Amino acid sequence: METLAPGLGCKIGSLPISYPGLPLGAPYKSTRVWDVVEERFKKRLSLWKRQYLSKGDRLTLVKSTLSSLPTYFIFLFLIPKRVCVRLEKIQRDFLWGGGTLENRPHLVSWKVICAAKKYGGLGIRSLAIFNKALLKKWLWRFANENESLWKQIISRKGIRPPFPALIIWSPWVPTRVSFFGWEAAWSRLLTIDRLKRNGWSIPNRYYLCKNGEETTYRLLLFCEKARMLWLLIFSFFGVQWVMHSSVRRNLLGWHGSFVGKKREKAWRAAPSA
Known part of the structure; x- marks a missing residue:
């Protein structure tokens, strides 16, 4: 292996590894998988905390950036409840206080905030609900993508396609x-x-x-x-x-x-x- 790797332009490593941005070989329920997402949250916040931002500005940033950061992860994995609580706490702290280092009171519950504006909320996406919606998209793809390789592999493992x-x-x-x-x-x-x-x-x-x-x-x-x-x-x-x-x-x-x-x-x- 050590002889072939330089000639093929490869590196020798062991699982879990990060590729591309996802830890391969690690169980999805492990918090290590989600450490990358939390690190991105905090890295983005460290830039914004240096600026004066109104609550309206912070709301826009939470909706446009923070809510979209983990999309690739939650499209593939069921987000553990403790990780979801941790990530949403970062969003709450930023919305009400301007960053994770400041501890200011949260004046409205996060459940209300995640409701649509017509129901009195702010329209921020709930990570848990969004995660379930994205994962259910795989069921739709399973029913429609008959020629896809991934469906053929899963079907041969004993999962039968739906029948009316x-x-x-x-x-x-x-x-x-x-x-x-x-x-x-x-x-x-x-x-x-x-x-x-x-x-x-x-x-x-x-x-x-x-x-x-x-x-x-x-x-x-x-x-x-x-x-x-x-x-x-x-x-x-x-x-x-x-x-x-x-x-x-x-x-x-x-x-x-x-x-x-x-x-x-x-x-x-x-x-x-």
């Missing part, structure tokens, strides 16, 4: 209809394009609309006649909907909370109708 079972196997829908929906969600309907892939030598033309080839998504979602039925359903429930090209993804978003409790059963059964 509650919509397909609705108790208000006949089983034979649910079975058809289950086949459609797996893209296993015997449409002409699928028969051709299985070796059938037949021309692929969509005879219902006489436009394009017969596929699952055209048959159920984007055929001219199918679209008219979907628009009729959406107009009946007063819903605006953007159709996805995948049957499964359309059904995954098909929850009924926004149509009211009285119409929720009908809304959940509508795709199978």
